[in-house]
Amino acid sequence: MFVRRGASMGTEAIRARRRAGASWRRLEPKRHGTDDELVSRVSELGVPMSQREMEALATATRRARRGDGGSRREFRKMVRERVEAEAERQALAEIILRADERTVAQQLLRAFDYVGTALFAMSGTLVAGEAGMHVVGASLVGCAASMGGGTINNIIMGSTAGGVFWIREPTYLLIAVCASVITFYSWPSIELELAKREMHFDFPPETLAFPQFKAALDANPAFEQRLRRAVADQRGGDDPSPRQIFDWLDSNADGALQRDELLVFARRHSNDSLLVFAVESLALGTFAVSGAQSAIVRGLHPIACAAAGVTVVSGGIFRDILCHRPSVALSAESFALATGVGAGTYVFLRHLLVSHGWPLPLGLRILLAASATISIRAAAWHRKPDSLLSPMANFREASEPGGTA
Incomplete structure (x- = not known):
């Protein structure tokens, strides 16, 4: 009896250790x-689950009489x-x-969505070109800038059945690639022509001496004023003289301006012109609405729908990361603020339509939401060169030109 009892105790200990070794095996159906x-x-299924998790699964699948x-x-x-x-x-x-x-408003939104895709592809290509990339790299950056945000939205919303949006609708990919390649090869000539019109004289075949440069400034006072403001902002000093402007443009300090040096300001001015800013703002308004709309049809929470209107423009962040430059989307100009306001407006107006029965047609909702985005952008343009948003307190001096980070 003593031996059998000891053997029985040893068997129980072994069984206890085995039950402790595999958590899911510890679940006894009757208990x-x-x-x-x-x-x-x-x-x-190969899904490791603890005893508590298995009990929760049993509770979730309980459909028969109580206690089963x-x-x-x-x-x-x-x-x-x-x-x-x-x-x-x-x-x-x-x-x-x-x-x-099939409404006119939805078709216009789709058309503007195509225009926004092309515009952001062009923007990405220009940034990549300034970074020294070839046509393949610049096209890749252009596609990332124009379609990266929509791709991220599809992934985080789980809308990937059949592929992301540009897989389901290759038209977006075709527009992005074509816009990138055309911009890469055509922009240098366009930029030179814009610079000629801006500076009111033809570029010399080789170099431009200071007397010729001074004569060009005298012939175009408006251009001289813009140059003065640009140089003053960069140097952080008083109103510069023509000679100081010439020295600022003369990056290699050889006493003569090369064509590329002359194009620096013209490029900056054309890229930052009111026309480009306005078209870009229109594209942002379109993206804000389309991003919010794609989340609404998924039945997401209104806050998530408004956030989708912000993340849809995250392709600009991908562009800046690939080209190793500070992100414009997170700068004081704030793409995120403008698109967030526009998307939030669209979501709010749809809530009034669905919950309260307000007669708000789609075209009016799109117009008001896009206008909200454009209004924020207009305020940012009006405040230039000041920032629309202030940096965090105690760090504002570091963010100023010439400040220490």
């Missing part, structure tokens, strides 16, 4: 109300119901899109 088949199914545990059949029923619910949500999203698909 925890979990079906053997459900436990085996979890093991087959979850079974493999009920687990499959729960999964099937969730898959069907997601399919139904997707069907509702398609209905929402189809409701306005």
Whole structure:
């Protein structure tokens, strides 16, 4: 009897150690109300689960009388119901899109979306060109700038069935690639022509001496004033003289201006012109609305829908990272603020339509939301060269030109 009792105690200890070695094996169907088949199914799926997690699964799959545990059949029923619910949500999203698909407002939004894609592809290509990239690299940056934000939105919203948006609609990819390649090869000639018109004289074949430069400034006082302001901002000093302007443009200090040196200011001025700023603002307004709309049809929370209107322009961040420069999207000019206000406006107006029955047609909602984005951008343009938003307190001096980071 003593030997048998000792053997029995030793067997119980071994069994206890085995139960401690595999958490999911510790679930005894009779004790925890979990079906053997459900436990085996979890093991087959290769998903490690603790005892508490298995008990939660048994509770979630409990469908029979009180006290009965979850079974493999009920687990499959729960999964099937969730898959069907997601399919139904997707069907509702398609209905929402189809409701306005053939309206003039929706078609205009799609057209402006194409224009915005081309514009941001051009912007990315120009930044890549300034960074010294070849046509393939510049086209890659252009595509990342124009489609990166929409791709991120598709991923974070789980809208990847059949691929991201430019896989489902290759028109976006075609527009981005064509805009990038055309910009890469055509912009140098366009830039030279714009510079000629801006400076009111033809560029010399080789170099430009100071007397010729001074004569050009005398012939175009408005251009001279813009140059003075640009140089004053860069140097942080008083109103510069023509000679100081010449020395600022003469980057290699050889006493003569090369064509590339003359193009520095013309390029900066054309890229920062009111026309480019206005078209870019229109594209941002379009992207804000389309980003919010894509989240709305997914049935997401209004806050998430407004955020989707911000993340849709994150392609500008990818562009700046690839080209190793500070991100414009997060600068004081604030793409994020403008698109956030526009997307939030669109979401709010749709809430008034759905919840309160306000008669707000799609065209009016798009117009008001895009106008909100453009208004923020207009305020940023009006405040130039001051920032629209102030840096964090105690760090403002470091953010000023010439400050220490």
